[in-house]
Amino acid sequence: MNDEENLWPPALGHHPAGTVRRTELEALSNVRVVLEWCASGRLRCSAKTGRPTAASVAGLASLLAAGDFYRNEAIAAYAWPLIVQAAGLAELAGTRLQLTPRGHTALTAPPAGTIRSLWTRWVSHGVIDELSRVEEIKGQRSSNALTSVKTRRQTVAHALETSAAGEWVDIDHLFRRMRRGKLSPTVARSERAMWKL
Template identity: 60%
Template sequence: MVQGDEAAVARETEAEAAANVRAVLQLCAAGKLRASEKTQRPAAATVAVVASPMAGGDFYDAEPIAAFAWPLLLQAGGLAELAGGRLQLTARGRTALSKPAAATIKDLWRRWISGGVIDEFSRVEEIKGQRIKNVLTAAKPRRQKVAAALALCEPGEWVEVDDLFAVMRRNGLDPLIARTERGLWRLYLVDPEYGSLGYAGFADWPILEGRYTLAVLFEYAATLGLVDVRYEEPEGARSDYHRNWGADDLKRLSRYDGLRAVRLNALGAYVLGMSPAYEPAPVAVEQVLKVLPNFDVVVTGGLAAVDRLTLDGYAARTSDRVWTLSRKAVKSLGYVF
């Protein structure tokens, strides 16, 4: 993470996403992830568990974005399923543990675009009335519009989100939110009558379609490592809703308001089919483990949180830096006594 212009932070996501997909799969394999049987959304405790080993941490310390998205992505991708409120790996999920991360991420994005578990707009909680029947359009065509807009970006080039909004509108890529004009009147800020978005100018493109686009980009495209992001704190980041009734008391319209720009990276170009292959950047190799004759595994250097999770899956931790492999685990790794 490096400081950008003033308060903004520029963050590269490729390597982080590759590590994080493996970490979340390991957490799921260990039975540490729970979600609602009704909504499939992760429990608050699960969000905290996911955030703990994430490479680079979540985008904000106190505002879950990636940690909220990962359990949903696993479910949408068929890598995990709910059983008694707990997520467990499917056969596809177990296979993904040994596959290249880029291939898994490509499949997760494709499956999210075609069948995301939630409507991303539901995470823009300040806009009320969404649960009223026949108010919102279907989410799948909206996701497809955002994905198509990403494919118009030049890999390696930063694009301000407002410029991306303009490109989407010019190319007819409008992720229309309200099903009808009547539905638009049902959406509101603060008060269903005075704060209705049906009033002229109260539902401008950035407020509805723009906020939806920010949600997909920040919570799913950036989490999966398709785009690098430049962002700041969401409070006070955008003023496009300020003239709406009741907006005086709102410091932000969504948790995604701080997203300022995106940059399609090499992983994103591969996932979107713009590049035939993906070659991850080389990673420096450092020996951090030593296996003793008695099958104790000793940590001798800095061990990433995801690797600690992997060790926990094969061995019993006897101290902060020592694990003991069981005979069963040793045999599963191909050793013969």
């Protein structure tokens, strides 16, 4: 392990095509931050949708290891509250997320095991459909327009399982491999539904 690998928070690397983030290391820190915020009662979400409030997203983004991915578009800070809800580690009490008994256990457990269980639960129990944040895709609320989010997530999870452990994969390479292996998730339920989107 070289000196750069010992840095905490993880150092950002630069690549000709952009910035390299060691998200696997960031996640180990971030899961603890999110659980502590839930334990303190500072993480607020909509009682109706379960989505985090803008103030909670902004506050959480400032605490995440290496910050969020983009300055003007919260991704990680928006996702973490949804992920811990999907995993049953936190639940809404009014508009505040509070830890469940499982969440209290996770707060003191090794974070790698917690991350593993978060991923497993997200694949089958996500709180929202990720596509709902892409407002440019109109017609998502039409009946029978989108395929099951669970099915799409399972397809992506299966594609990721085909990647070699411990190796980085370029996203374009992953997408090409998914198309060749017929592992691209189907979004529209039918050709007719495609016209609704």
